[in-house]
Amino acid sequence: MKTPVSVLGTGRMGSALARAFIKNGHPITVWNRTPHKAEPLAALGATVAESVDRAISASGIVVVNVSDYDASAALLHGVAGTLRGKLIVELTSGTPQGARGAAEWAKAQGANYLDGAILATPNLIGSAQGVILVSGPLAAFTAHKDTLLSLGNVRHVGEDPGTASTLDGAALSQMWGGLFGTLHAIALCEAEKVDLAALAQQWTESAPVIEGLISDLIARTKAKRFAGDEQTLSSISAHHGALQHLIEITHMRNLDPALVEAYDEVFKRAVAAGHLDDDFAAMTRFMQRSL
Ligand code: NAP
Secondary structure, three states: OOOOEEEEOOOHHHHHHHHHHHHOOOOEEEEOOOHHHHHHHHHOOOEEOOOHHHHHHOOOEEEEOOOOHHHHHHHHHOOHHHOOOOEEEEOOOOOHHHHHHHHHHHHHOOOEEEEEEEOOOHHHOOOOOOEEEEEOOHHHHHHOHHHHHHHOEEEEEEOOOOHHHHHHHHHHHHHHHHHHHHHHHHHHHHHOOOOHHHHHHHHHHHHHHHHHHHHHHHHHHHOOOOOOOOOOOOEHHHHHHHHHHHHHHHHHOOOOOHHHHHHHHHHHHHHHOOOOOOEHHHHHHHOOOOO
């Protein structure tokens, strides 16, 4: 028999997680604060528990997926005595600090704890695109890897329980950088009466260029190669000059300048410190406000 798993929280994501375990033949027990939302899973073969402690006692692995860490803590703290010897897999989104605090608390209850970040939407869970990063004790991950792989492309990213959440924040930052940048691009095209079809085509062509710049930025920062050299793709000076044109047109067309002015604030710190000729990667040193 495959390893039994309990899932606390059967919202959109929790239900997808439970379905993926069921599809892989794991006996599943689910609990949800609003019981009727768990009923569709019963039709698929899940046992719907009447209480959190009954759900926990049904399995050695307890997957938690509720809206936030406060909700999760309220659930688990209420049944602390039932957690000894269990593996808690916290897949609720949160902060690195929250993950570390939850890990400490779980350890004090005699439970193992893995913290995960889901980088996918519910429809992708159980597939290769269902990327889930997990951090915490490698031994706990390795022991239950086969079970966790039911959820998709599940990867262990570090012993520090805060690592998955940190990478989740990094992914959100990159995603919103692109999405908010595109909001500004759309506003600019609309103000200048440029067909959005042209923007769509340009994006297809420029996306690989931007991807190359981002990969280069990460690699150079890791290698601390901040000074401009023969491999530099573009200096701070080149980026800073181009931004001034974007700021000008933004004000001329009465667009919201908040984004472009925020970029300029970081440039100003780098320029004031004399880094105009450095590689763009030197900008990473000016993202900390204390510098
Ligand atoms: P959702 O559909 O709104 O479900 C929220 C779940 O949390 C429901 O089961 C809800 O129970 C439960 N809940 C909320 N407050 C609670 C409380 N105080 N006590 C007990 N249960 C409580 O949201 P979701 O999309 O499934 O998201 C769940 C988590 O997955 C979040 O942390 C989210 O950031 C993360 N996530 C979601 C996605 C996504 O694409 N949906 C992607 C990545 C990560 P009720 O049914 O009783 O309200």
